[in-house]
Every structure is written in C-alpha cells, then in structure tokens.
Amino acid sequence: MPAGLSVRSLRKRFGQLLALDGVSVDFAPGEVHAVVGENGAGKSTLVSHLAGFLLPDGGEILWDGSPLPSGDPLACRRLGISMVHQHFTLVDALTVLENVALASGLGGTVDRRALEAKIGELLRRYGWELDVHVRVDSLSVGQKQKLEILKALWRDGKVLILDEPTATLSDGEVDELFRLLRDLAARGMTVILIAHKLREVLAVADRITVLRSGRLVRTVARSEAEEQTLSRWMVGEVPPLELAQLPPRAEPRIVIRDLRVRGDDGRLRVQGVSLEVRPGEIVGITGVDGNGQLELAEAVVGIRRPESGEVLIDGMPVGRHTEEIGYVPQDRHRHGLALSMTISENVLVGLRGRRRFFRGPILLVGRFHSHVQGLVERFGIACSGPNQIVRDLSGGNQQKVVLARALEPFPRVLVAVDPTRGLDVRATMAVHNALLSAARGGAAVLMISGSREEVAALAHRASRISLGRLEPWETPAREDLVLC
Numbered sequence: 001m002p003a004g005l006s007v008r009s010l011r012k013r014f015g016q017l018l019a020l021d022g023v024s025v026d027f028a029p030g031e032v033h034a035v036v037g038e039n040g041a042g043k044s045t046l047v048s049h050l051a052g053f054l055l056p057d058g059g060e061i062l063w064d065g066s067p068l069p070s071g072d073p074l075a076c077r078r079l080g081i082s083m084v085h086q087h088f089t090l091v092d093a094l095t096v097l098e099n100v101a102l103a104s105g106l107g108g109t110v111d112r113r114a115l116e117a118k119i120g121e122l123l124r125r126y127g128w129e130l131d132v133h134v135r136v137d138s139l140s141v142g143q144k145q146k147l148e149i150l151k152a153l154w155r156d157g158k159v160l161i162l163d164e165p166t167a168t169l170s171d172g173e174v175d176e177l178f179r180l181l182r183d184l185a186a187r188g189m190t191v192i193l194i195a196h197k198l199r200e201v202l203a204v205a206d207r208i209t210v211l212r213s214g215r216l217v218r219t220v221a222r223s224e225a226e227e228q229t230l231s232r233w234m235v236g237e238v239p240p241l242e243l244a245q246l247p248p249r250a251e252p253r254i255v256i257r258d259l260r261v262r263g264d265d266g267r268l269r270v271q272g273v274s275l276e277v278r279p280g281e282i283v284g285i286t287g288v289d290g291n292g293q294l295e296l297a298e299a300v301v302g303i304r305r306p307e308s309g310e311v312l313i314d315g316m317p318v319g320r321h322t323e324e325i326g327y328v329p330q331d332r333h334r335h336g337l338a339l340s341m342t343i344s345e346n347v348l349v350g351l352r353g354r355r356r357f358f359r360g361p362i363l364l365v366g367r368f369h370s371h372v373q374g375l376v377e378r379f380g381i382a383c384s385g386p387n388q389i390v391r392d393l394s395g396g397n398q399q400k401v402v403l404a405r406a407l408e409p410f411p412r413v414l415v416a417v418d419p420t421r422g423l424d425v426r427a428t429m430a431v432h433n434a435l436l437s438a439a440r441g442g443a444a445v446l447m448i449s450g451s452r453e454e455v456a457a458l459a460h461r462a463s464r465i466s467l468g469r470l471e472p473w474e475t476p477a478r479e480d481l482v483l484c
Helices: 043-050 073-078 096-104 112-126 141-153 171-186 198-204 227-235 293-300 332-336 343-349 365-378 395-407 425-440 452-458
Strands: 005-014 017-027 031-036 058-063 081-084 159-163 190-194 207-212 215-221 254-262 268-277 282-286 308-313 325-328 413-417 444-449 461-466 469-472
Touching (some): 005 043, 017 058, 031 171, 043 159, 096 112, 171 198, 198 227, 207 227, 215 227, 227 425, 268 293, 268 469, 282 425, 282 452, 293 413, 343 395, 365 395, 413 425, 425 444, 444 452
Parallel strands (some): 017 215, 031 190, 282 444, 325 413, 413 444
Antiparallel strands (some): 005 017, 207 215
16 A cells, blocks of 8 residues: 555535545655646545545545544644645734644643744745744735645644645745745655646646546646646647737727725825726736735726726716626635625626616516526536525636626626636636627726736736836737646
C-alpha cells in the first residue's frame, strides 16, 4: 500500500446527484498533485472527504495504509491534513496572531510569546514578511492567503489541500505561492491543488487528476499533459469564441468624467478616471486587485457615491437609469447572491422590470415561475429547478444565476467585474458568450477583470488601472491568448 493518502472507489450522493462515482486516486508525499475538472465535476467533494468534512457513501480513504477518520475534520487535522478553502475563513476584527491561535485549537490560556515565536519561525522558514500584530482587515488579499496557509502549517502538517488558491491573487502573488508549494513538496509534504486555470496547473503540478461528472477520467504526469488535452478531458470539445465586431460609430452611452471615489476605508481609490463606452462596445479594464476597480464599478452602477466627477448614462446622471443597468459583482457570494435562498428568490430580489410580474402588491407566481424556468434553460443552469437553494449549486451555475438576472430584461448598460473568477472552461465560455451577446444586442459593456487574457480577447478597447488611475495598455495579439 503506497504511503500518503489513497482513495479507493469513493462514492458520494447528494439527493439525486451522484457527486462521486467510484473515484480511485493516490496522493503521494513530496509532490504537488492538481485535481481539475469543470464546475460540478466532484473536485471539492473529493477533497472535502480527504479533510474529513464529509462521510462517503461507499469506498474508503486510507492514510498510510490505515482508514482515515472520515467525517471528523479535527481528527484529520491532528493527523496533519489541512485545507485552505477558496473563500477565506478569517476573522477580520482579530490580529494575525489571534487568528492563528483561534485556528490552532489551543484551549485555556494561550502563551502569546511562545505562539509568536513559532509563527516567526514559520515566517522565516518560508521567507515571508507578515506583521502578526496587525488586524486581518488591513491585510492585502495575498497576505490573507499567506495567513490561511500559515494556519494550515501550524501543526507541522503533512498534507496541504488548497481549493482555488489563485482566484484572487495577482500574477506576482501566484508566482510566490507556487514557489512555496514547490518548497513544501520538496520538504516531503503532499500538496493537493484544486484549480481551473490549466496554465497554472501545468506550471506547478507534478501529477494531474482529471474528474468529469463525478468520475475519474485519468491521472497523468505533468510531462504527459497539454492544455488542449486536459481541456478536452474535462469538458469535451469546446467551440471557438466568436469575437464581437466593432460597432458602428455612435454617441457614447456611458460617460465618466474626472471621477474620484473613496473606498470603505476612506482612502481615495479612484483618482480622476475619465472613460466612454458606446452601444455595442466592450471596454475592458485590467489590473491587480485593490487598485480601485471595485469602487469604480460600484460608482458606475450607482451604488457608491463619488466624491467628485460624474457618471452619465445617455447624458443623464446614473441614478436615473438603474433599471437599465445590469451588474455582475466581483464577489458573487457576498454581493451577488443570497445563498440560503432559491434561484427564483434570487432572481426576484434583483429583478429589473419586475412590474410585469405583479398585480398591485401580489406576485403572479405562475408567470414568474415560468420566467425563471426560461432563464434556467436559456443560461444552462444545471439544477433541479427554480426552487433549488443557490448554495447547493456549483460556482459556475451560481454565476449563471447572477448573469441571468443581470441580462434579463436586456440591459442598456452591463458592468461585469471578474465575471469568470473561479470558473471552469465551459462555464467561462458561457459567461464570455453572454457578454458578447449583450454587446451584439447593443448594450454598452464595461468589463473589469484581473485576467489580462480575458480583457484582450473580448474588449474592443482596454486600459490598465493602477493606484486608481487608468493607463494605456497594449493588448496582446488574440492568436497568442489562452483563456483556460
């Protein structure tokens, strides 16, 4: 029996959904092992079993030849198996030191000096700089990622599982993370990486496991894998992206003049931005997170008040056009969806043009239900029906709910921020085609994305944002782009 984690014929069902169907795979010490597949393929379900969060319906998981204590995450952590989740599990109001203490499970009185000394040792070992006395809400996204990993390494871990760790990181932060993962593997740790970006997978993984519809397709060495092959194993043949044609010259629909916007911390995040977007045009903005993108988008859609400057839609202040604006926020969990509500309820909450579904204060349930069912079919939302709870959908299908609400009825303006973050190849293509369809239909589309390839592939014009200011940006040739 091989050392490390061994999964044998693992099965898991959620209601009618067979999430894992007889999956078998080994995760060996001293390697970075990537698990890839489209949304809903079973990746998160698999690693949730490895970390003890789920009980299997069949099969077994062995740890160094002995049964893993399934369904007991604390026992798995004591064995040295830790998981860094896609969405941070940090307490913003506490310091770095306090977050590590909270995650360590230390009971009673905590020896702060001893705790600080051990954290310092770990930081020096991996060459990190992190002030343990600052509050988490003052950290950058990359620093928060380091803190999550620090929490996982606290117990001298043997297995580190990372679920989509690069989704919110800049290119430099991704490179730094990958250097750490290689270092951990070189020290004998088993590193398991869930990822969608195939270029990143090929840059760091030693072996790659592909899942599709809950089944194992195959496990291959990095030397045996190519992007196109992995993509085909994941989702089958993907049709080519039909790029939008430049629209005929028209008057600008969105006009932004000398816009200045402050963030929640009171700092000036957008500094003198001016921009125009015409009907049928996709204008892209790329850049590293934290440079004012979010504040700019919120000002354009009218949910954040600018300090100075103006945003005009068809020559009128944005506040008079909110019914004509579709918005895809950066964080679908925090700002795009009510996760405990159904698909229908989420569509209703943010629905534009909702009067057609009401008679006075009364919702016309049958008409509205038929409308939502039509959205489910049109946008290919994989679900049991309009009454399914949104939390139970895959990330890609959650994003399709956000898109369906933003694009129906058809908007005159569409603002999308990182619309494909954390999505697989197929879901990414669906989102891209929805944005292109909106532009072809005459919407003025402002797309803000940390993915330079995405902006270059879809936008007619593009800029880079840095420290709240727009800068010229020369887009790469489309034939050189890889979007997966």
